Amino acid sequence: MKLATKNNGSRDGELMLVSRDLSQAVSAADICPTLQAALDNWDELQPKLEARYQQLNDGQCNGAFEFDQKMCHSPLPRAYHWVDGSAYVNHVELVRKARGAEMPESFWTDPLVYQGGSDTFLAPFEEIKMPTTDWGVDFESEIAVITDDVPMGVTAEQAQGHIKLLMLVNDVSLRNLIPGELAKGFGFYQSKPSSAFSPVAITPDELGESWKEGKVHLPLVTHLNGECFGRPDAGVDMTFNFPTLVAHAAKSRPLGTGCIIGSGTVSNYDRSAGSSCLAEKRMLETIEHGKPLTPFMQFDDIVRIEMFDLRQNSIFGAIEQRLVKS
Amino acid sequence: MKLATKNNGSRDGELMLVSRDLSQAVSAADICPTLQAALDNWDELQPKLEARYQQLNDGQCNGAFEFDQKMCHSPLPRAYHWVDGSAYVNHVELVRKARGAEMPESFWTDPLVYQGGSDTFLAPFEEIKMPTTDWGVDFESEIAVITDDVPMGVTAEQAQGHIKLLMLVNDVSLRNLIPGELAKGFGFYQSKPSSAFSPVAITPDELGESWKEGKVHLPLVTHLNGECFGRPDAGVDMTFNFPTLVAHAAKSRPLGTGCIIGSGTVSNYDRSAGSSCLAEKRMLETIEHGKPLTPFMQFDDIVRIEMFDLRQNSIFGAIEQRLVKS
Secondary structure: OEEEEEOOOOOOOEEEEEOOOOOEEEEOOOOOOOHHHHHHOHHHHHHHHHHHHHHHHOOOOOOOEEOOHHHEOOOOOOOOOEEEEOOOHHHHHHHHHHOOOOOOHHHHOOOOEEEEOOOOOEOOOOOEEEOOOOOOEEOOEEEEEEEOOEOOOOOHHHHHHHEEEEEEEEOOEEHHHHHHHHHOOOOOOOOOOOOEEOOEEEOHHHHHHHEEOOEEOOEEEEEEOOEEEEOOEOOOOOOOOHHHHHHHHOOOOOEOOOOEEEOOOOOOOOHHHEOOOHHHHHHHHHHHHOOOOOOOOOOOOEEEEEEEOOOOOEOOOOEEEEEEEO | OEEEEEOOOOOOOEEEEEOOOOOEEEEOOOOOOOHHHHHHOHHHHHHHHHHHHHHHHOOOOOOOEEOOHHHEOOOOOOOOOEEEEOOOHHHHHHHHHHOOOOOOHHHHOOOOEEEEOOOOOEOOOOOEEEOOOOOOEEOOEEEEEEEOOEOOOOOHHHHHHHEEEEEEEEOOEEHHHHHHHHHOOOOOOOOOOOOEEOOEEEOHHHHHHHEEOOEEOOEEEEEEOOEEEEOOEOOOOOOOOHHHHHHHHOOOOOEOOOOEEEOOOOOOOOHHHEOOOHHHHHHHHHHHHOOOOOOOOOOOOEEEEEEEOOOOOEOOOOEEEEEEEO
16 A cells, blocks of 8 residues: 655645555545544554555546645654664764774664654655755665554564554755764754655555565665666665564654654665765765765755666655755 | 643543643633644634633633543643753763763753654653663653744744743653663663653743743752652753753754753752752762662652642642553
């Protein structure tokens, strides 16, 4: 099933179903007004939504209209929990290597996560507004899952069944604010402004064989100003799969339905696949040339993040964001 | 105005008005179903809620009933943003001193904050369930504000007007999970489980002269197992007032209405006032005796957090939580 949230001017938007090929959409507001409301009562509503989704794909759905990704909010325009992992540990290792620091061995066994702000997500085609490029604006192309209610202490095996939806994320980062903020010891805050998510959220079954071992086995494609910047495979070099991240998040508290858990920047050891953020490219340049050559985002730069199935059809629609001066 | 959320079995509860003396309550669900919904449309709804609040205080409100704090959820049972400061910098200084570390000078001018989970807040009288006391369960008695929509880049002067409500918080902390987590460099996550808030949230005018300079000038009283543990004045030694914390939070992103911003553990240089968390007491013991004498919370320990006006009337009702084995 594919779901999206129409930006109808309200804070939480209007729930829509989107056809598998992203060509058609239909309102689901009569079943449930918003995606959060659907997640609040998923077991009861999911069959009703699935039935209409089937009709939509069969071309037999009253009220269906042409789907335009630009009408969408992020699937959850605001959420109650957004935690982002660093599941591609080779990326973290590279960050350390670029500054000549060893990475603790525990990073291979204990997930690194940060809690993010979730009250003001950007729409997938919304501009990123910043007062200055001096903050070092970067994108991070990632995958995220949305869970239902997860009890505290859940195991990774149990966690798999709590993953209800998947999306793409642009975890916007302000690289030049990070060192000062991390030096204070309490983690990111100002350096992690509002993130944006793909127009469409999907149930895991939509991925077929590409969803296995709790990972998405497809390339995540990032373009910067129309040129391919990276297409690492999200199923490769993911040290912690999604169920493991969910279990980590629920160690000392339950998670409320609608909790969003991100993978962190997708990154492969095979550097020919390119990168999913400017910082990684700059680190590779630093290791090779002694200094970074690629700048962070400049005003009017456009980042586009998308994932395609084995037939080269877009799965989630695209995140496409221009950096503009606020 | 005093507002509360009745635990009616739903995820977001039912909005109530509570009389100034906390003796009577009345549903406000016909005006607005939940507190978040009221904040979503505050300018329009606030006068209607104020009118009923006036009737309630005048004893002329149909449907009024005896108020029982134990019927309450936290005012926002779940929220879209919860960020906690460390505005009482003397407390942070003490933490450092106890482990023989210098505190950077910048801590006096640049607020230290962390982003917390906000999907599963505890009710004010709800048990704190943990599988073990080995995690070092501690309370932190604090004050928090709730904002409306705050634009990115707001100044502290402008921020004052965005503070709509105040509450008390118990920011539950797992002290023995903190060192390992902070060593990883991404801040707190598992070490900060679900927090609880006071039964009642109030508009700032309810504090009269005790709300000035963006601070609450009254003692915050903490009892542990019925004995007074601390009553430091929240208006004393608060290095960053609430408008400054709001401006800090909004530096690189807007804040969505219902954003909760905490003060951090209330702490006075005058140590005769006692403390607002076990960790601080243990640090003072470490400095004096070379080691802590007071243990962290044991199962069945009860913490109670409350604030009284100049006539010794409870302002927010109490947070009262027992630690139990999950």
